[in-house]
Amino acid sequence: MTYLALSKALRKRYPSAAERSAFVARLRDAEFKAPFVYKTHDFPQALLEWPADTRVVFCFGSTKDSAFSVYSAKERYGEDWIRQHFYHLHATGEYCDLFQRDILQQAKQIKEWAVFEDVPVLCVHYDAIWDHQSDISEFTGLKMKLPKREQRAPKEIPTELRSAASHVYDSIDEIVEELPRCFIASPKYADIVAKLPV
Numbered sequence: 001m002t003y004l005a006l007s008k009a010l011r012k013r014y015p016s017a018a019e020r021s022a023f024v025a026r027l028r029d030a031e032f033k034a035p036f037v038y039k040t041h042d043f044p045q046a047l048l049e050w051p052a053d054t055r056v057v058f059c060f061g062s063t064k065d066s067a068f069s070v071y072s073a074k075e076r077y078g079e080d081w082i083r084q085h086f087y088h089l090h091a092t093g094e095y096c097d098l099f100q101r102d103i104l105q106q107a108k109q110i111k112e113w114a115v116f117e118d119v120p121v122l123c124v125h126y127d128a129i130w131d132h133q134s135d136i137s138e139f140t141g142l143k144m145k146l147p148k149r150e151q152r153a154p155k156e157i158p159t160e161l162r163s164a165a166s167h168v169y170d171s172i173d174e175i176v177e178e179l180p181r182c183f184i185a186s187p188k189y190a191d192i193v194a195k196l197p198v
Contacts, residue, residue: 003039009142054119061126063106064169099164107196121185128181
């Protein structure tokens with residue numbers, strides 16, 4: 001959603017940049033081409049060599065809710081989507097492991113992006129994106145407008161899997177809740193993210 005809003009804002013500001021938005025599974029395969037909007041689930045290391053005028057918006061949130069979304073996505077999108085999504089997230093296990101451990105490496109994502117400084121990174125909690133549209137716009141230089149916020153549909157997760165998910169993700173989410181809802185990545189958050197199990 002944030003990616004689509006930023007892509008639309010890019011097209012408005014730079015009409016000639018109509019085709020300048022893309023998903024990239026691995027940032028090492030992307031190149032800096034301003035103005036351009038990339039979406040990825042990758043880790044930040046590939047950006048070590050990118051120009052300082054690169055801007056990253058890192059969206060994060062409840063790891064348990066995210067795992068529930070992936071679980072329910074299998075029925076909606078099928079096995080191929082799950083396989084691709086697991087590749088994009090550098091998954092360290094199979095779909096059947098989703099509630100056994102953090103196979104999607106969400107804790108590692110947050111741990112790395114929250115302190116990454118080689119290019120500016122604006123970290124925004126998913127539930128706070130609507131409250132920080134102007135911050136995102138100012139940070140990126142693109143006046144984005146999100147669609148009206150809608151309540152997330154409740155996910156139908158069997159009780160035993162909910163219990164297993166709580167065992168894996170609740171302790172991660174407690175640490176994630178210690179982070180501000182919107183902040184510039186900085187080493188000052190290292191003490192918080194150091195507690196994440198990775």
